[in-house]
Amino acid sequence: MSLPPEFALIARHFRPLAGEGALDLADDAAVLDIPAGRRLVIAADAMVEGVHYLPDDPPDSVGKKLLRVNLSDLAAMGATPLGYLMTTTFARGIADDWIAGFVRGLAEDQRAFGLSVLGGDTAATPGPTCLSLTILGTIAPGAVLTRAGVQVGDEIWVSGTIGDGALGLRVLQGGLPADEAGHLARRYRLPEPRLALGQAIAGLAHAGMDVSDGLVQDLGHLCRAGGCGAEIEAALAPLSPPARALVDSDPALLPVVLTGGDDYELLFSAAPGDAAAVLARAAAAGTPVTRIGRFVPGAPEVSVRGPDGAPLALSRRGWSHF
Template identity: 40%
Template sequence: MVGEFDLIKQYFKPLAGDEGLSLLDDAACVSPEAGKDLIISKDVLVSGVHFFRDDDPCDIAKKSLAVNLSDLAAKGAVPRYYVLGLSLPQTISSDWLSSFANGLKDMQDACGISLIGGDTTKSPTDTITISVTVFGAAKRGRMIKRSGAKVGDDIYVTGHIGLAAFGLLVRQGKVSSDDRSLLERYLRPQVRYELGPKLIGVASASADISDGLLADIGHICAASGVGAKISLPDIPISESVKAISKSYPKYSSLLWSGGDDYEIIFTANRTMRQAISNLSNDFNTLITRVGHITSEKSVLLIQENGDVIDTPEKGYMHF
């Protein structure tokens, strides 16, 4: 592998915007936008935990940015910049780095962001660690927080739930499926970065689904001091996921506890139903009402007959 500064010059300098000062300085220089708040989020991805060591480095790069951009989307922020930290083993090849940089560029071009700085270090093991911090802009005082949900609000999710969790099972060889969208969604999360900012003024609270549907509505409820009832029959599930969960019932809990979907889960006053329907049409994105906020401080999953489903597994936890 080339030296640290040659590595930066060859692979990452081409990704830098003006604010990054061509990655020749020890810091970036960003001018805040008038009338906007700066929204910041950070995620760390580690090989063997968040991705497989032998995954395509282009996909790894895209996922590293996507999981961070998803946080901005859930806050109603428009993405602007990011900084990148890498801890790489000595054995990383130039081909790996080139593919990784290409993946970053693809995501940058898609959502209009640029690299403004970062750091690279040598890993003492074969583990790859990727740290990304993203910066976005939202109308001043209008960021969609987790803490805004009110009793009686509807609960919505974008897209289909469980694709990534069942895609991971495919990647692990635990289940088989001819539906490529499962593995695609696990490897390449689809971020709602265009829809997210349009939820300002519509959503009362929001989060992205990274840990699992019940876990992430639980985060909203904890911050808002409320509870939730989620209707299992209303959760939007693809036909492939339904088929796998039927064939492998031991994995059925992933429908509500599986992570890595990176869809948006949000709450909204009932008066917003038509506005949300309009957004669904405008962005050609499935947005499904799956439950409502309650005064009881618990998150319940309800069957079609009204019975409560026992859900000891609500989502992924690192510790």
């Protein structure tokens, strides 16, 4: 009796990704042990074709992005990756080549980030492809970085550069000129989960999260968690050279940078007296970090000072699916 097509697909494409505990993806569930003295950290994020990625994005980059947006959630907690489960509901008639490319991207990033697949499910849908991934990590008790520790007076830090993903999406959609090196499009397609930084600042930073839906909106989440307001300066937001060039040529793009989403950088708070320690730990983790403002008493509002010193008006604060 040969395998039915669904199981042949799993055997051909997904079984080579399976790691320890996955029972070769041939059982009803995975069974694994959390190392003694570690806590389990777990999160799930979905991606829909045409919503979270573009139909003509290379399939290997879609696989990598699916894994990386989830790894970014582990990074935001200060956790170390352990494994993942994945449900793939593929658009009917999807090319086998597309699935092979998607799996190739996953395989490359499994090696890069040191984890493997534990289980999942595959089905077909008459709608666009819908991908869901659950990521597992571990952390030492006491080293967990949450959103709740924000304190008034804390300085606000962000890693890497902001706005590349949102500008990259516009480049790929034809609304903006591409930079020569393709940096912006690459940043949209391939976020960089800040795992080393998250682990490095856990225990020093008071609170942290990853920026996925826009800097201003996500900073609002930290304000609500801390019961305070935030003030940031647009001029301090770290921009990559191609993002800087676009914003310089069209200042109307500044709000896109600050609210556009798809950054997957870490946003965190620390006491002003710990600034030197933050910089030292970030340098050790090989990740640039920048101070962009501070938490202030008051309502959970984010105020943004524009480059001219006046409050910057933002018509939207970030991405919402509804």
